[in-house]
Amino acid sequence: MSEQYLLEMNEIVKSFPGVKALKGVTLKIRPGEIHGLVGENGAGKSTLMKCLMGIYKPDNGTILFNGKEIKNYSVRDAMNYGIAMIQQELSPVYHRSIMSNIFLGNEPKTNLGFIDWNRMKVESLEWLKKVDVEEDPTREMHELTIAKMRMVEVARALASDAKLLIMDEPTSALTTKEVKQLFTTMRKIKEMGNSIVFITHRLDEIFEVCDQITVFRDGESVGYVKPTEIDQNGLIQLMVGREIKNLYPKTECTKGEVALKVENLSMGHSFKDVSFEVRHGEILGVAGLVGAGRTEVIETIFGLHKKSSGKIFIEGKEVEINSSSDAFDNGMALLTEERRKDGIFPILDIRFNTTVANLKHYIRKSNLINHQAITADTKEYIKKLDVKTPSDKQLIQFLSGGNQQKVLISRLLLTEPKIIFLDEPTRGIDVGAKSEIHRLINDLAHQGISVVMVSSELPEIMGMSDRIMVMHEGKVTGILENKDINQSVIMEYASGIRDDFVPAETERVNA
Amino acid sequence: MNTQAEGMQRFYKTIQKYGIVFVLLFMMIIFMVINPTFISVNNLIKIANQASIYGIMALGVTLIIIARGIDLSMGSQVAFAGLIIASLGQLQTATFKVYPNLPELPVIVPIAVGLLIATLVGATNGFFVAITGIPAFIATLGMTTILRGACLLYTKGQPVTNLVPGIVFFGESLFGIPMPVIVYMLMALLTYILLNHTRFGSDAYAIGGNVQAARVSGINVSLATIKVFAFSGLMCGVAALVFAGRVRSVHPGAATGYELTAIAATTIGGTSQTGGIGTVWGAVVGTLVLSVLRNGLTMVGVDGYWQQIVEGMIIIGAVIIDMRKNAKAN
Missing domain, CATH: 3.40.50.300 (P-loop containing nucleotide triphosphate hydrolases)
Structure with a gap:
């Protein structure tokens, strides 16, 4: 029975103080499959993947990899089992060569115990070929495009003998052409017998490349479907649990x-x-x-x-x-492209993040800041824009992307832009x-x-x-x-x- | 979640947030048990008095570290400002006078000039960091050497002694409370207000929290950085005044290494080197931890050499705990 799956996560439960992030989630992945994971932010995708990678310990449930139960393991162990994760935010060693990155922590050694640079170069070339990157392995990482860096990370995962690759929004910073290339490579990896967990918010990509889809909602897996059995609207309905009538509610207004x-x-x-x-x-x-x-x-x-x-x-x-x-x-007001890089102040609270651009309106004649007004306005905008947060003192880094974006929009609106x-x-x-x-x-x-x-x-x-x-x-x-x-x-x-x-x-x- | 678990949760959070206060109290209890005179009013006043100089410096550097900078030149700033204050405030009877023909000035003049110059030196640090973009570590390291050289040049290597009563006053007591402690408390209050209730402090948090976002949010990052460093310079000037008053003389090598104590105090108090996190009360408590430790270890008879080793371990331990706390928050 269970032999047909590479990975089986059964009834996984994980709680954090105050939240039950996973309420008995099931995820089954066959060998040689691209498996799409969809769901809104906060639905539990990342938490489940962190449980799988050994970053979190599940409170309950079983994980079977290659038919064997694994538990109480570290990230290192997970990698040894053959599970690798390619993060959405890449973290390569920028000023080292491609090959050093591919074999990071796993460098081939000579008999004397020195690093075998020649073998490393030769093997790197092979791995690069497998992921369709034509680059000199001695080139430094920072010279590559984001798309290529991502492929090098894939090569690195393959080189460490990963059977299961988790790719968290790998397409988010890529051009259409690069996305196509990525998909070609993903299919090639699938042909090699490896499986990929593909997390994305772009539903069209799910339909393009996945063999199987698991849908998450509010910490539960609510759907296990093939892309041929469902359409985009059906998928959205599963994800949000209600019908989104109008994704683009644009109405005519007077200019x-x-x-x-x-x-x-x-x-x-x-x-x-x-x-x-x-x-x-x-x-x-x-x-x-x-x-x-x-x-x-x-x-x-x-x-x-x-x-x-x-x-x-x-x-x-x-x-x-x-x-x-x-x-x-x-x-004028500007909402920048990269929310994390130049939008939010992650370690500061919502009040600060909401009012930072408009601070001069909160400064009393005495030059002191009017904190009451700041709190009042922040609360008003939390309500107006329906920001989901326990309090206005919450650090913004703990909000979901959508809610962070709402806070940033509040910041702009407070400046009363034209x-x-x-x-x-x-x-x-x-x-x-x-x-x-x-x-x-x-x-x-x-x-x-x-x-x-x-x-x-x-x-x-x-x-x-x-x-x-x-x-x-x-x-x-x-x-x-x-x-x-x-x-x-x-x-x-x-x-x-x-x-x-x-x-x-x-x-x-x-x- | 049942309520008991939530209660524990809250308890842990309190411990984490005010952990350093518990450490301070714990240390004081231990010292008190071993040597009851530790807790005498006289000794407590002495601890506060000893804490005041680098405590004032820690206030300034707290702001700098919140804005993701560092200032290694604080000790030399204290020496330089101290020499200026002392040289303009010597008694007519002094044996060595920096300005032999200078009449005795109203005491406000040496103090004002000293604070002004200290502020300008700080602003210069800030200028290098903000405008040229070199790391604060390097800018202030260079400034340290420059200032020490300037100190030696200024007095030809001589210490400046025989200070007027108006300066010495800052080392004495008022109603039984040492002036250094009074000045320290006033400066802590001032820093608290600036940090938490003015644009100046808010900008420092913004720069340390995310400098790119700060720029996009209409904050003049360069100017704010210069201001933060200038403020630290001012604090060094105030520390220099207290130093001159307490020691009653200033020499070109004065206050060497004080910046490290100030940075350590700030760090123990929970100010994060990665910027954006830090409080004034943390800086004060951190300073007191170091001061209590130094005093207490002496009182209970621990070897002076061992004291340094313990101090170093406390600094590292505090940061380990702090980082774990911040990691948990993530």
Whole structure:
């Protein structure tokens, strides 16, 4: 019976003070299978994987690996059994070579006990070939793209003889092309007889690459299905336990005057001659591939980078913005792309995180901070945005991604912005929270705020925007009305095949 | 979860949060049991008095460490500021005068000039860290050497003695309480207010918590960093004043190594070297732990050499406990 599974986790229970994170979860993985794990943040996926890796000890339940029961083991043991985890946040040794990373802690030795660099190089080449990375193994890790680093981590797992690879959101920072490549390699690993646990928030990826899906909800496994037996809506329904009627609740609202106008804005090699305008109450989606310069454009408008030329007008008046504090003073607010890197203050509480950008409004005449007002406003926004937290004093690092994002949005709203920039507002956020954030964005537009939203998810761009600006390699290739438009048209602009703004003097012969 | 377990949970949390206070009380009880005179009012005042100089320095460096910096030049800042204060506040009868023709100035002048210069030196540290981007460790290490050289140059290697009563006053007592203790308490109060109730303190937490996010949130990181270092400089100036008052003279090698005691005190008090975490009361309790330890070990007759070994172990032990606490929180 049990021989047919590589891994069997039965009735796993794990409690933390105050929360029952896992309430008897079952996970069964066959050899040579790509197994998708889906569920909202906080559903228990990571907790279960940490139990599997030996980071947490389950309170109850059994784990069978290769038919044998394993328990009370450490991370080291788990790796020896043949379980390896590739974290969402990569942590390679950046300033060492690829091969040193592949054999980290597992270096081949010569008879004398010295590191056998030659063997290491030869074997590294083999492993790299298996994961389709063509690189010199002596190259330093930091020179690689994120996609390649991820593949090196896979190679490292394979080199340590892992039978089961856990990949936690491996596609989150990759371009579409890199994702395709990753999937090819994943299938190849599957052919080699290894199994992969694939955790992702992008449901289309689940359907593309998985053989089997386990769905989590509130600490329970609520579904064990094949991708052929279910569709995306069915999966979402399983995940959230209710029907999400409208992931993109965009409603029409009246547009006002032009709030922000950007003229021929350039910044170094990042982008050139970007011009656009946004009206009050309008949502402008910014689409493009990773590296097209979208983030740089909004960060430059926001004063985080120095522009090399161009003009910015707010409500018809030209403004000079040299720092984020100038930007706030001019009624702008920015939600940055990487929540962990430059959004949250992880070890500080929600009150601090909510009010940090708006502190000057809490300073009394005596120069002292009005903590009561801070607490009151924080509580108000926790309620308004439905942030799920035990208290306003909770450290933000303990909230789920979606709730962290809500706190960050509260931070922006408190500054009473006229123009709000959102950079990948729903990246890494589960479906339920996603639709809430979309509803919030829609509300902002209805309040007359201009929204500029950068997103790599085309359904989000098309579902939420009034107009769509598409960028390709630092240039705007199109500004489109969001009517009768489809994904492939946007992709043509994003890849530079179409360009509405080819300047006359550089017009090519074939144009 | 039943209520008993929750009660235990709360108990552990309290122990963790105020663990260092329990350590302090525990130490005091042990010393008291072995030698009851330890707990006499006189001895307790003495402990506080001994704690005051590096306690004041610890206040400044707490802010710096919260903003994810470090200041290794504090000892030399104390010496430099102390020399300035002393040189401008010598009695006319002094045998060696730095400024032979200087008339006796109102005591506010040497104090004000000394504090101002100390603040500027701190700001210079902050400038190097914030504007050039070199690590605080390096900037302040360089500053240490520069300042020691400046000290020697300033007095040609001589100690400055024969100070006016207005300076010596800061080493004496007021209503039975030593002035150093009074100054220390006032400075702790000032730091507490700045750290917890002003933009200045809030910015320090923000920079230490996530400097990128701070920048995006409209905080002028460079200016805030300079201010934090300048504040630490000011605290060194105040410590220098107390030093001059207590010792009644300042020499160019004064206060050597004091910065390490101050950093140790801050660390024992739970300020995290990774930034963003730290409290004033922690810095005060940490300072008292070290001071009680030094005094108590002497009172119970522990060899002076052993005292240093114990002190070192306490520092390491405190950080181990602290890191475990923070790890658990994650």
